[in-house]
Amino acid sequence: MTSPDLTTATATVKGPRTTRRRLPVGNALAYLSLLVASAVVLIPLVVVFLTSLKTSEEVGDGSALSLPGNWFNVDNYVTAFHDGKMLTAFGNTAFILVFSIGGTVVIGSMTAYAVDRFDFRGKKLVMAGFLVATLVPSVTTQVATFQVINGFGLIDTRWAPILLYMGTDIVSVYIFLQFIRGIPVSLDEAARLDGANAFTIYRKIIFPLLKPAVATVVIIKGITTYNDFYIPFLYMHSEDLGTISTALFRFKGPFGAHWEAISAGAILVIVPTLIVFLLLQRWIYNGFAQGATK
Amino acid sequence: MTQTTDTAPEGPAMTGRSSTDEKTGTGHGRPRPPGRRRGPTTARARSWRDAPLRRITPWLFLAVPLALLITFTYVPVASMISYSFTDWDGVSPRRENVGFDNYVRIFTRPELFRVFFVSGYYLAASVVQIVVALYFAVILSFNLRFRNFFKGILFFPYLINGVAIGFVFLYFFQDGGTLDSVLAWLGVSTDHPWLGDPTSANVSLAGVSVWRFTGLNFVLFLGAIQSIPGELYEAAELDGAGKWKQFRHIIAPSIKPVISLSVILAISGSLSVFEIPYIMTGGATGTQTFVIQTVKLAFQFNKTGLASAAAVVLLLIILLVTWIQRRLVPDDKVDLV
Numbered sequence: 001m002t003s004p005d006l007t008t009a010t011a012t013v014k015g016p017r018t019t020r021r022r023l024p025v026g027n028a029l030a031y032l033s034l035l036v037a038s039a040v041v042l043i044p045l046v047v048v049f050l051t052s053l054k055t056s057e058e059v060g061d062g063s064a065l066s067l068p069g070n071w072f073n074v075d076n077y078v079t080a081f082h083d084g085k086m087l088t089a090f091g092n093t094a095f096i097l098v099f100s101i102g103g104t105v106v107i108g109s110m111t112a113y114a115v116d117r118f119d120f121r122g123k124k125l126v127m128a129g130f131l132v133a134t135l136v137p138s139v140t141t142q143v144a145t146f147q148v149i150n151g152f153g154l155i156d157t158r159w160a161p162i163l164l165y166m167g168t169d170i171v172s173v174y175i176f177l178q179f180i181r182g183i184p185v186s187l188d189e190a191a192r193l194d195g196a197n198a199f200t201i202y203r204k205i206i207f208p209l210l211k212p213a214v215a216t217v218v219i220i221k222g223i224t225t226y227n228d229f230y231i232p233f234l235y236m237h238s239e240d241l242g243t244i245s246t247a248l249f250r251f252k253g254p255f256g257a258h259w260e261a262i263s264a265g266a267i268l269v270i271v272p273t274l275i276v277f278l279l280l281q282r283w284i285y286n287g288f289a290q291g292a293t294k
Numbered sequence: 295m296t297q298t299t300d301t302a303p304e305g306p307a308m309t310g311r312s313s314t315d316e317k318t319g320t321g322h323g324r325p326r327p328p329g330r331r332r333g334p335t336t337a338r339a340r341s342w343r344d345a346p347l348r349r350i351t352p353w354l355f356l357a358v359p360l361a362l363l364i365t366f367t368y369v370p371v372a373s374m375i376s377y378s379f380t381d382w383d384g385v386s387p388r389r390e391n392v393g394f395d396n397y398v399r400i401f402t403r404p405e406l407f408r409v410f411f412v413s414g415y416y417l418a419a420s421v422v423q424i425v426v427a428l429y430f431a432v433i434l435s436f437n438l439r440f441r442n443f444f445k446g447i448l449f450f451p452y453l454i455n456g457v458a459i460g461f462v463f464l465y466f467f468q469d470g471g472t473l474d475s476v477l478a479w480l481g482v483s484t485d486h487p488w489l490g491d492p493t494s495a496n497v498s499l500a501g502v503s504v505w506r507f508t509g510l511n512f513v514l515f516l517g518a519i520q521s522i523p524g525e526l527y528e529a530a531e532l533d534g535a536g537k538w539k540q541f542r543h544i545i546a547p548s549i550k551p552v553i554s555l556s557v558i559l560a561i562s563g564s565l566s567v568f569e570i571p572y573i574m575t576g577g578a579t580g581t582q583t584f585v586i587q588t589v590k591l592a593f594q595f596n597k598t599g600l601a602s603a604a605a606v607v608l609l610l611i612i613l614l615v616t617w618i619q620r621r622l623v624p625d626d627k628v629d630l631v
Contacts, residue, residue, distance in 0.1 A: 030433050037430065038447045040505070048462045049474040064465070064475040107359045114355035118348075126356060133367045134614050139566045140605040143592045144374035145366060147384070167362030198351045227455045229569055233566050234593070246455045249573060254403065259465055264459040273453050284453070288510060289517045 001209060045270070052076050052263035059260050076264035079252070084265050089241055089247035093170035093226060096158055096243065101221050104172050105214055112176035113202050117188060134170045142234055158234035161243075167224055171291050172217040178290075179213035180206065216287040219280060223273070244269050314406050371609070384598035396603035406604075409584045412496060413564050416583075419500035420560030422531030423508045424553070430508075431515035432545065445516070452509035460573030463502045499581055506570070507563070511556050518549040528540035558619050563613045584608055 042248070051059060053068035053076070080086060115127060138145075145164070154160040183206060191201050227230075229245040242250065251265050277284060358513040378396055382389035400406050430448055434441055467488035477484055489495045516539070520545060530540050568585040571577060577586040584604070592601035 030436075030438065031611040034430070034433065034438075034444045037426075038444065041447050041451055043476060044462050044466045044505075047475075048465055051465065063471065063478070064472045065479060107362065110355045111359040119353035120352045123352075124362065129360070129363060129368075133363060136367055136371060136609065137562060137566050137612055138367075139568060140588075140608045140612070141367070141370040143372055143588065143598060143605050144370035144377060144600045146592070147373060147598075148365060148369055154445055163362070164366060169368040171364075173359075176556065196350075198355075202355070223453055227453075229456050229573070233587075245455055245457045248455070248461070251461070252573075259468075262437055262461050263465065266461045269455045269458045273455065274450070277446070277450060277453055281442075285445075285449070285513050285517075288452070289514055 010012075031208075033152050048183065048263045051259055052267045054258055054260050076260045077268065079261050080264040080268055084251055085239065085242060085247055086244070086262070086265065086268055087243045089242045092158060092236075092241060093243045096165070097222060098227055099162045100225055101218055103162060103166035104163065104169050104221050105217055107166060107212055108172035108176045108217060109207060109214070110202070111173045112180045113206055116128050116177060116180045117185070125178075130170050130173055133168075134174075138168055139230065142230070146234065154235075156238055156241065158235055158241065161231045163230075164231055164235075165221070171219065171271055172221065174199075175211050175216055175220075175290055176210060179210060214285060216290055219283055219287045220291045223276070224286075226273070227232075259280070295364050298320060329401040370410045374602045374605055374609075377598055378606045379603075380599045382598045383596040384592065385596065389599070394601065397607070399600065400604055400607060404595055406587070408580075409582055409587050412581065412583050413567070415496040415500040416503060416564030416567050417561065419504050420507075421464045423504045424511055424556055424560065426504070427511035427556075428515055428553075431512050431519055432541065434516060435519040445513075448512050449509035451506050452513075455507070456506075457573055458507055459502065460570055463498075463505075463570075464574050467498050489575060489579065495575060495579045495581050499574060502570050502574070503567065514552050514556065515549055518552045522548045554619060554622075565608060565611060586592055 047064050050066075050068055051064070053071060054062070054074070055069070055073065058066070058069060111130070115123065149155055149160050149163075154163065187205055187209075188201050188233050191205055196204065197224065227245065228243075229249065232241075232243040232246045233249070239250070248265050248269050251262050354435055354506060358515055380389040381392045381395075430444075434445055434448075438444070468474075468483065469487060473488065476483065486494070488498045526544050530544060535543065566585050567583045568589070569583045571583055572586050572589075575581045577583070577590070585608075588601050588604045588608070591597045591604065
């Protein structure tokens with residue numbers, strides 16, 4: 001596009017003054033569009049938050065945008081938490097999260113270690129196996145996966161989603177693979193000379209160095225598992241096996257038009273995500289960007 | 295399945311690695327020159343019994359992952375294909391071979407085929423989504439005040455639980471709900487039942503999908519734009535390139551891989567929409583999507599055979615789309631392995 005000497009000339013002539021690039025559309029327009037977008041994002045959420053604090057009369061009479069009479073009315077949250085079985089739901093979700101994340105980390109890093117650090121017959125085939133699997137969208141195969149899980153007798157247990165989350169996460173394999181390539185092979189070899197076997201090398205050297213990749217996988221996996229509706233909906237029908245998604249979904253029947261209770265349930269589900277997001281922002285952006293480009 | 299293209303992206307990935315790694319690492323995947331055999335030779339020198347052990351070591355690590363991969367991806371795909379040629383109901387031991395009947399039914403029965411048109415709404419929505427995301431990514435790549443704040447707001451919807459989003463927007467589109475109230479506040483009074491007729495309902499649901507997924511595209515685009523070195527713009531400016539030219543010749547080419555990835559995600563995403571319409575309308579008033587229909591066929595009406603055929607069709611379409619994209623944009627930075 002431009003010759004390199006011209007580029008350096010720019011830097012020396014114009015100096016630091018031009019490091020701040022100008023906006024293409026003018027400041028006012030840019031801020032206006034950002035404000036409109038923020039309103040579009042926030043208004044639906046804020047209204048639901050307001051609704052969750054209202055009494056059912058207030059919801060029935062007032063406009064959706066009206067403010068609640070009592071800002072500290074937590075009755076709906078108590079109702080949602082108690083009648084909506086949210087405590088059990090959070091428990092089940094936590095149980096599934098712990099096992100599926102733990103399993104994914106171990107399985108993903110082991111796969112990446114084996115594929116990256118060893119030469120063996122059939123390696124190409126193994127890699128192609130994982131690659132092609134990324135193209136198979138799991139929504140389509142559930143018809144048949146259901147029969148597999150059924151064959152193991154795992155329908156309506158928490159192990160069904162755990163196994164599925166663990167066994168079908170190919171993205172995390174790629175994240176680990178990407179990262180493991182950056183770890184110098186000389187470390188492995190030094191350890192091998194000291195008499196360490198492959199498993200010790202994996203456990204004592206590779207795995208500790210994979211921490212950033214583990215963090216990425218934990219975050220992506222954690223958020224997608226927490227939010228997943230499809231798998232628990234298909235595999236766990238019992239009421240006391242609800243995850244937060246399916247428990248919230250069941251609000252639809254009994255609470256019918258009680259929007260204040262439904263709103264409280266929705267807010268209860270959103271708040272943990274919001275907290276995690278505020279605490280781990282940078283990790284989350286990077287993690288999802290990495291996860292999606294794999 | 296003829297995706298042997300994995301050999302193509304592999305090349306650059308390997309060379310990229312050998313430059314960063316130290317010398318012994320270059321041996322992976324290609325014949326080693328005899329003098330460079332340090333790793334294996336030392337192992338062999340120590341004890342020759344290591345050799346067979348070393349050969350099975352990778353398989354010890356891969357045993358569990360491969361077992362899971364085969365059990366939960368390849369076995370289902372294979373059995374799905376075999377079910378699709380039968381009239382199995384998913385429960386009874388009896389199943390008859392019906393040949394291609396299920397496939398013929400999917401493409402000839404209009405009520406089964408109609409779901410493809412619903413995907414059109416979501417496809418259109420994803421065009422809007424990509425354009426909006428691109429606009430905000432360009433805007434926020436500049437030094438603005440509250441940049442991180444706006445970035446956070448735009449991205450946050452992507453992280454929210456789908457069921458919660460469904461309820462938030464059920465209330466939003468309700469009669470007298472958020473949308474009606476906001477419109478009334480702006481001076482537009484309407485009592486349009488947003489989820490009442492098929493067109494309006496599908497547009498509304500597709501709108502929810504834009505609301506939910508724009509953030510991901512936005513963050514991907516922003517990341518790609520921010521990785522462009524700043525001197526490029528300055529050089530272009532010196533050459534007299536305007537803002538539009540800068541976008542066309544600097545920004546657009548640099549984020550092409552991410553855009554092509556987003557297009558693929560958009561197409562396969564709009565074919566496999568499930569959560570939002572299922573939660574919000576349950577597939578009523580003409581909002582039934584392909585996946586909702588398949589799930590209903592399989593788990594409500596016990597037509598496992600027909601549902602499997604539908605799933606196979608969807609799988610083939612998605613594979614075809616991916617294949618076309620790989621052909622069109624061969625030099626993608628999707629360096630898988």
